[in-house]
Amino acid sequence: MPRAIWSGAISFGLVNVPVKLYSATSPKTVRFNQLHAADGGRLKQKRVCAIDGAEVPFEEIVKGYEVSPDRYVVITQDELDALDPRATKTIDVEEFVDLSEIDPVYYDSAYHVAPATGGAKAYRLLLSAMEDAGKVAICRFVLRTRQQLCALRPAGGVMMLSTMLFGDEVNSPERLDELEALGEIEANEREVAMARQLIDSLSAPFEPLRFRDDYRERVLELIERKASGEEITVQPTADAPTEVPDLMAALEASLATVRAGDSDRPEPVATRRRARRAPARAARARAAAK
Structure with a gap:
């Protein structure tokens, strides 16, 4: 059974809905380690001071924010802890909006929302009311010490939560010079x-399982062939002329x-x-x- 990554409650007016969050996605990326070409040994990274070249032990490392070239403001962990958002264990609903009003560019990570012990009836009530209203809840909650903006929405008879970027984290297309030419065409x-x-x-109807990561599958096949001892010959490819x-x-x-x-x-x-x-x-x- 999947493991919940967060448990708490949805705060909806004076109603609390006990819930748990489960990751809705499992990105599949082929990850490589860096090795020494001469002997195959795995490489390790060292933290080295740019001034004296000495390796710095973990206990002597502090956080610094660069305010100008080579000028840093040092921030202690105690100072950061004092600013951490309070982990209230609640997903606080701030307002309801139409799903069509949210540009997908604002979505980040997705989670399944399941009712916790004793929360099934309240969960069903909120889910049914949101389905009937055709609305999405814009909420805030704290996940892993970070305050998150999120969208809570009905999806196929259950609720899903998508963390969202804040408005100042999305780049406007108005900054792209190339788009100016569109006005002349x-x-x-x-x-x-x-x-x-x-x-x-x-x-055609969208069927997610029809689409596969062909590149990842080819990489895994290559790894399997090399692991079995097969010698691989890479054929050079010529770039197609641009027309x-x-x-x-x-x-x-x-x-x-x-x-x-x-x-x-x-x-x-x-x-x-x-x-x-x-x-x-x-x-x-x-x-x-x-």
Whole structure:
């Protein structure tokens, strides 16, 4: 059985709902250790002073915040502890909003919320009320000494909690100079219509299990082959020449590819590869017709 990472209560007005949090995701990343190429020994990191070059023991290390180049303000652990948010063991609901009002860029980590002992009835009440209202609760709580902003929402008959970034942690796209060119460009109706046809032809219900991390699987396969003693020969790959796309030709070729396919929808990655090659194919076809 999974282990709860937090237990407490949802504070909803004068109502407390005892709950537990469980991680909703398990990111799968292939992790490597750094080894010495000469003998295969694992490398260890040492903390070395930049001034005298001496290795510094852990008990002599303090925290410093750089306020200007090579100028630091030293902060003690006691000073930080005095500022730590009070761990109240409650998820405090501050307001309710529509789910559509929250841009996904604000979401961070996701957790399943389960009722704790004695909290099932209150949990069901809050869940049913939120489902009926179509609302998401914006809350605050303390997780691992850090105050978190979070969204509490119904999801398939249970409640889920997603920690969120604060407003000043999200970068505005207005800072991107490249977006200024968009004001000078307009897509004509025919281009929009063809792009919409391509979108419609590739539309499907979202099935998360259809999408796999192909790169991670290939890395694990490589590790397994090398661990079994197989000698691997890496073939050099040449970079494909960059071509300026003919937008209409790419749209036409993409639509033709999708329409000519069988009932099994191609994987999105393969479709994108064909779309990238479409301008070259269309250009060769036009040249042959001349």
